[in-house]
Amino acid sequence: MKETLSRDLARFKAVVETYGARVESWPKADLHMMKRLLSSSDVARSLLRQETKFDQLLSDESKPIVAPSGLMGRVLMNAEDINQGSFLKSLWPFGSIWQPAAGMAMAACIGILLGFTSPNILENSDEFALNDPSFSGATISDLESEYENL
Numbered sequence: 001m002k003e004t005l006s007r008d009l010a011r012f013k014a015v016v017e018t019y020g021a022r023v024e025s026w027p028k029a030d031l032h033m034m035k036r037l038l039s040s041s042d043v044a045r046s047l048l049r050q051e052t053k054f055d056q057l058l059s060d061e062s063k064p065i066v067a068p069s070g071l072m073g074r075v076l077m078n079a080e081d082i083n084q085g086s087f088l089k090s091l092w093p094f095g096s097i098w099q100p101a102a103g104m105a106m107a108a109c110i111g112i113l114l115g116f117t118s119p120n121i122l123e124n125s126d127e128f129a130l131n132d133p134s135f136s137g138a139t140i141s142d143l144e145s146e147y148e149n150l
Contacts, residue, residue: 005041012037012044021052 012034019025026034037044094100 008033008037009041009043009047013047016047016051021048021055 011030015026015030015034019027023031023034034044038048
């Protein structure tokens with residue numbers, strides 16, 4: 001009997017913790033057992049009171065906070081005071097844009113000018129030897145016959 005009561009109380013506690021303190025939300029299969037325990041067990045009534053308090057705390061905390069009516073206007077006014085500038089200033093906040101652009105254009109022009117006017121410093125004298133034909137006027141068939149004779 002005690003074993004059945006403890007098993008029923010464990011099930012009661014699980015249902016109350018899962019579905020809350022409202023009888024309407026309890027599963028229909030357990031409803032008869034739960035009502036019987038509420039009428040006969042002080043432990044079940046205590047568990048239900050605790051869950052009722054917990055449900056009340058949850059409902060109190062879940063109410064939305066209403067902002068004061070003038071808050072949106074104050075925020076928008078402060079935003080306008082902070083962000084006074086053009087769209088171009090928001091894209092490039094570091095000052096006038098023509099100075100960095102002119103510096104980049106000048107560096108590009110100098111690089112192109114130096115590239116055209118400087119001597120070919122990458123050219124190596126050994127490179128010419130690699131590009132020249134390495135055989136002396138002989139045709140490929142002559143080379144093949146010499147290879148076969150080896």
